[in-house]
Amino acid sequence: MAKQKRSKAEPEVLSRRERQFLDVIYRLNEATANQVLEQLPDPPSYSAVRATLALLEKKGHLKHRREGVTYVYVPVVAPTNARTSAMRHLMRTFFDGSAMETVAALLDQESRKLSDEDFDRLEEMIEEARQKDR
Numbered sequence: 117m118a119k120q121k122r123s124k125a126e127p128e129v130l131s132r133r134e135r136q137f138l139d140v141i142y143r144l145n146e147a148t149a150n151q152v153l154e155q156l157p158d159p160p161s162y163s164a165v166r167a168t169l170a171l172l173e174k175k176g177h178l179k180h181r182r183e184g185v186t187y188v189y190v191p192v193v194a195p196t197n198a199r200t201s202a203m204r205h206l207m208r209t210f211f212d213g214s215a216m217e218t219v220a221a222l223l224d225q226e227s228r229k230l231s232d233e234d235f236d237r238l239e240e241m242i243e244e245a246r247q248k249d250r
Contacts, residue, residue: 129205130172130175130177133160133168134168134171134172134175134177135202136156136157137152137156137165137168137169137172138172138177138178138191138198140152140155140156141178141189141190141191142191142195142198143155145190146188146189146190147188147189148186148187148188148189149162149165149166149169149187149189150162152165152169152189153165169187169189172189173189176192176193177191177192177193177198178190178191178192179192203218206218
């Protein structure tokens with residue numbers, strides 16, 4: 117299977133564990149290795165946390181600053197860009213790139229939980245998308 121090319125603006129795809137690390141850092145806005153370790157389910161060793169943070173930095177998702185002897189990690193990619201990249205990857209991986217199939221699957225799973233206001237907002241978003249394409 118050929119590896120898909122990604123744009124420079126789109127960071128590398130992450131493993132489940134790497135996404136967990138980033139989720140913690142996004143939630144806290146910035147974090148030390150110890151803070152990440154405390155927040156992870158089934159936490160790995162401290163050295164594994166440090167290694168993963170270094171890998172995320174190498175992949176372009178994080179940067180760090182020093183505070184004394186401690187590194188504080190901050191996300192490089194804005195949460196909205198990270199969500200967009202993750203959705204694009206999800207669509208390519210599970211729905212052959214189809215936005216319609218992706219939305220259909222979400223509605224199939226979540227429609228019972230949506231309020232009338234949610235459906236109204238979805239209708240507005242669909243209409244705005246239609247107008248944009250004309």
